Amino acid sequence: MIPFRKMHGLGNDFVVVDDRQKTLGVTPARAAAAADRHRGIGCDQFIVLEPPGEGADVFMRIYNPDGSEAEACGNATRCIAHLLMGETGRESVVVRTVRGDLPCQRLPDGTISADMGPPSLEWQDVPLASAMDTTHLPMTVGAVTDPAACSMGNPHVTFFVGDLDRLDWQALGPEAEHHPLLPARANVGFAQVIDTDHIRLAIWERGAGPTLACGSGACATLVNAHRRGLTGRRARIDLPGGTLTLEWRLDGHVLMAGPVATAFTGEFDWDSFAA
Structure with missing residues (x-):
């Protein structure tokens, strides 16, 4: 069975799995099946935590419900930062994505701020x-x-x-x-x-x-x-x-701050989402 967390930022919701040991066998089709709101768990994006390499606390891979991979997701970044802060006891972490390294911190009011980097305008x-x-x-x-x-x-x-x-x-x-x-x-x-x-x-x-x-x-x-x-x-x-x-x-750089929450936790196996 695969443990997961259902998290959200302002209702923008995510299924989060931890594959830092690279044992889960995540594929785009499996991510899409889990993201399906009628036949799976249901989410806006399926988030996979992977080993980060040097200089970051985690690599965050982002799948859309259609199985395509997204380069960035600000609310998911803040959710994962909150999760890592709970793991490490630190008030600041770095989430690595396809977009790059995104520094995050907990603000005095308890919300999570993410530095989403500069926009590309060309x-x-x-x-x-x-x-x-x-x-x-x-x-x-x-x-x-x-x-x-x-x-x-x-x-x-x-x-x-x-x-x-x-x-x-x-x-x-x-x-x-x-x-x-x-x-x-x-x-x-x-x-x-x-x-x-x-x-x-x-x-x-x-x-x-x-x-x-x-x-x-x-x-x-x-x-x-x-x-x-x-x-x-x-x-x-x-x-x-x-x-x-x-x-x-x-x-x-663009900074974004807001609340995050964990809705629930659970377990699943890939076969439960078979067509």
Whole structure:
């Protein structure tokens, strides 16, 4: 039997397994089966802890529910940091991902902050299908148009809308994710700027669909909003699952802070998810 934890950041939920001994036999198909909400355990991402090598406390591998591998996940980073802090007794740890090394710390209010690194702003780094200004994309999906794009290790586009409550964003998400301008697909944010330090955000995640929160999406939204002159470099971002606090520092790094929780623990075997 394989032990697991069900963790979440603002309802953005994860099944976490520890494969630091490299004995579990995780594959994309198995991760997708465990992530299935009807026939498996159910989660937004399936997280595998692996040996980190020198200079980090763990390597975090991220699988989407469709079995594809994600490069970054901010809320999962904060969850794993919280788990490692409990293991080590330390108040700061380094989580290694495909994106790179992400330093994390526990703040005085008990929330977990993750340094998600600097965004990539060039068209080829998002990536986009051809050369263009990433602050204004010639892209229209239904009633929304003119998004901005950047990469937080994974690709993001952000549409800025007047009234999020009047927008059927879940209907627009699949078309936007698979738009021809986005050869690697993308996480799609629909953002309503309330004030220069306050944003409401809904996210359609690549390979996962609508989620209650998306940490890397919140980071990309602040970056894109500031680049468009809509906000300052710090903002509260309200997502369906709760609130994250973001700062795009002058050194280029994006910091994200918020709560994490363990919902429950359990055990499973791969055969229980057989088709």
